[in-house]
Amino acid sequence: MNATDLQKIKQRYNIVGNCDKLNRALDVAMQVAPTDLSVLIIGESGVGKEIIPRIIHDNSPRKREKYFAINCGSIPEGTIDSELFGHEKGSFTGAVGESEGYFGVANKGTIFLDEVGELPLATQARLLRVLETGEYIRVGGQKIMKTDVRIVAATNVNMRKAVSEGRFREDLYYRLNTIPIQMPPLRDRAEDILLLFRLFAMQMAEKYNLPKITLADDAKQIMLKYKWPGNVRQLKNITEQMSVLSKEREISAQVLLGFIPQDQESTQLTTLGKQTSGQHSYESERDLLYKILYELRGNVSNLRRELNELKEKFNLNGEAKSIDGTPRSLEQADTHAIVPAIIPTRQQQTVDDEDRMPVVQDAVAEEISEPEKKAEQESLNLENQYRHMLEKALEKNGGNRRKAAQELGISERTLFRRIKQYGLDV
Template sequence: MDLQQVKQRFGIVGSSPMLNNALETAIKVAPTDMNVLINGESGVGKESFSKIIHQLSGRKHAPFIAVNCGAIPEGTIDSELFGHEKGAFTGATDKRKGYFETVNGGTIFLDEVGELPLGTQARLLRILENGEFIKVGSSVVQKTDVRVVAATNRDLLERATNGKFREDLYYRLATVPIRVPKLSERKEDIYLLFRKFSADFSETHRSPMMELTPDAQQLLMAYPWPGNVRQLKNITEQICVLESDNLIHADTFRKYLPPVPSGLPVLLGKGDAYSDGMSERDIFYKVLIELRRDVNDLKKVVFGLLDGNAEMPSNSIPVTNSTAMKMPQDNNLLSSGAEYKHQAETPVILNPTAMDEDEPEFVDAETFHHIPIDDLSLEAQELEMIKKALTKNKGRRKKAAQDLGISERTLYRKIKQYELD
């Protein structure tokens, strides 16, 4: 069965290379008896992979069972998986077969395998190694032939370092690892999935199929979908049921998208980062301007200090790379004693007296102090930008301040400072 047929048969939508890759691995490994560990965030579609692997294997006529290891209480999980003898524990009035016995010849899908208690992990390892298991409360070793496909949304190796997951079991389960990509890693699939789900739900709920306006489509694409395909599916259904108009605008769509916690400044209002992709850049730009302003202020303080304390040597001190205080050319990022990392796009000051040395890369603080400060490039640029903004806005300070991304008050201060009025 080829990739397209598999997608069709299992209702899998998407054509991103990462998804195709994962599916191709599943198709290849299915007819073997190898154990497979499917890894991926919640809601990416791991369960479908386990079904594909079973259905395309020689075990397809034997039973398949999916066990959610995270949902079974610790006290009963051994009994569920491996069975128990009569009287093995209070309440064990009868002997019972476990899944590993009933599924003999078939496939067990162990979902959320990272949640298995350590004792159960030891039993599972034994089954994977030689097919042997012992019922709870028994001493008889039994044999079974079960293929294990496991899934997790956790980093099992990290859990292994914390002593929560057996490393040997990890390597046994992950004979073939398959990573199912997050939805945000396969943006090209988002719209396809939305179309599929809206078609499905319009049929289920007997409503006309939803359409997205272009800006709603942009929002759909830009949203990070932390709950992956499941979240997209749920939200599509919610909108399908709750909205009476089948043409969905961005404003309507946005109401259904929960804010995403993130370290970055993402706004969830009108004109937010999702709607036009510009605001985030604007925010960064403003942050940079603020930072530059702070650096300028800091610079003044430092120069003030140097002016107050330092006696100026009559000659520049020769450069020695070992003792040099490294600093960038534009003099604005004055490194405070710590080494400034020299980067290609941040050239350093060339000490005029050391021009003909082999590597006249850095100057020390005192030499630096010798360089006249009245033509610092950033200050000159700032002045230039303010002049430009004022000219462009015909002297209207409010507009100019907006263009510059600074407050009107700061602009007034700058105008005074540069004696522009």
Template sequence: MELQSAKQRFGIIGQSDSLNRALATAIRVSPTDLTVLIQGESGVGKEVFSRIIHDLSKRKHEPFIAINCGAIPEGTINSELFGHEKGSFTGAIGDRKGYFETVNGGTIFLDEIGEMPLDTQAYLLRVLETGEFIRVGASKSLTTDVRVIAATNINLEEYIKKGKFREDLYYRLNTVPIKVPSLYERQEDTIMLFRKFARDFAEKYKTNSLQLTDNAKILLKRYRWPGNIRELKNLVEQLSVLSDEKNLDVMDIIDIAPHLAQSMLPSKSLSDKIPESMSERDVFYNFLIDMKRDISQLKTFVTQLISTNKLEFPQEGETKSYNPIASYYNDTPLGKNVAFQKDEYLPLYDEEEKGLSTKPILLDKYQIDSYQKVEIVEDNLKLEDMEKGMIIKALKKFAGKRKEAAEILGISERTLYRKIKQFDLEE
């Protein structure tokens, strides 16, 4: 099968070399019965790949099942996979077939294979090598014809070193390795994926499709995306529901997903070479301008704190103390008073008019505490406002249906219920 038609058929978005290579390997290996090990971070599309391999194989009309080894309790995984005999353990009321029996002829996808207990690993190796397995509590072995596709988001070689994973099983599974690239490794595909999801959710929620400004595109490309495509998809859904703005700029995104601001921090590439594009530099400058504004607000605030508390500005050589704010002035090259008086943002203060004495100010422990309190309270207020606003939007969007609203907000229904009470949002 050809690469582009496979992408169409299975809804695979992306044009990067690393993705193409992974997909080409998957297509090439699909008609064989070889075991495949798919490696890649969470949310990159490992399960989608396993499905493609099955659907392009001669087993396509036989069953396919995906099992997350990390989600099955250690005590029941052998019975789930291989079945059990009546009475083999407490609660084994009757005989039970395991997946290797029911999926006979088909494909089993074993996700998070690194979390499989060691004894189960031994049974798996046996079934891979001989096609034989034994139900828990039975004595005679059965045969099966199952193709195994395994996946992991951890480095199995590390697990081998720690004695948590069998080396022989690793080599057996790794006959054909496929590495699905993270979104960060294929930044050029990010916007294409965004557009696809924006279209999908616009259809689902009957709104106009989201657009991105150039700076917003840079923000999305630079973000690390630990949850990869799954995380991007969730964000686009949240934005589709919660954002009033359809042409999204950087702040529209950060309003709803504040953690994305981390990608605005200077990276290695910014510090050791000239930014590739003008607009990337713009984003960074905007960030610095925001920061400068915050600092002037802080200065104004401190000045007001000093004046309303009838405190005094520090004097040369007199403010050696543990006090971080005072010592900041000490370290200012311009000298103490000058630092404030010269500041264009702070013409508020006229020293002579107020007849200030020349004694040092000491913002003592109490005052620092109260300053910090003010800041924390303000932060909380802002956060609460944002939270409340989003909850109102989500409830509106879903006509008061709490289940859907909680889902899009990424909180439990119980939490939403509590918040509705807290913000007094009950009609």
């Protein structure tokens, strides 16, 4: 194809650039357009692969027929066979009628399968049969259907690697790859980067009635040295961002660096699936959760045991034994005699310190003989002990409530409530 015809193609499809690799791709597309050979377009994401099938269709004998561009990666695996090859009525839930599918509707036309490497293996087998014989069977049907379509496919994955890993059929790969077209990444089109920038800047200025942005010399050098992992699509996005957000119309290197990601990995998605060495696993978090649950289970068991011991001190009719052994009702039970039985040990104390007070010793309620009752009642009066401890802590810390609360192991709010309760003058 001579330079004049090449320039007409670029003008018609708004293609900017003079890169030899780009010109070669356009030349191959024009040569293969009059034939029915399958074409596989290979290139990174964002290089403009979608232009090539449009050029092929518009310059082929099928140009007056239908053209469908299908993104194979965006169709769910469970419905992609129905979308491509159609289905019979009642073949699955929701199939209220018949569907011809893309291959039925696009008969005599062209189908562009973008991201063809994402097709499930079962769908790949159906597609291979269409390429070889032009025949297919609808989902849920038995009748063999015929179609005459031109297939142009595109992918941004390493197809040879996908074949070796068993993710793509080798026979289908060679059927699609009859005519390969390689689209160059933007980093290999250094002479086209500034041309594309000027095109996108002009489009934004005309579309939104904005002053056109330009690049300073130092910014141009950065544009040429940047790797552009997102290719032409990334360049267009950054140009549009600067056109709208930058207050300066002449973009300096400093301003440009504010819009270009400095870490290439920031433009990539996280890889899911098999984890390699160095990647984060959540084993430590799981172990920690298991440990917490195990300890919580133990605390619940301890509380249940304490509750059962407490219940044993009461009759089923709600009567409690007094210190002298005389049964009394629960309302008449001496709280000072039973409180020590429900105070947990230091290891069993919960995290909530609202009602937590330092435990001087582990006390268990038990019957006390008559001669010792008066003395023991005096020592078991926890209220007096708590008040005495509060007074000592406040006196030791010069009335500083925060320090006193820390020493007692309670919160300041709890300390303030106790001071108010006991009427202490601080």
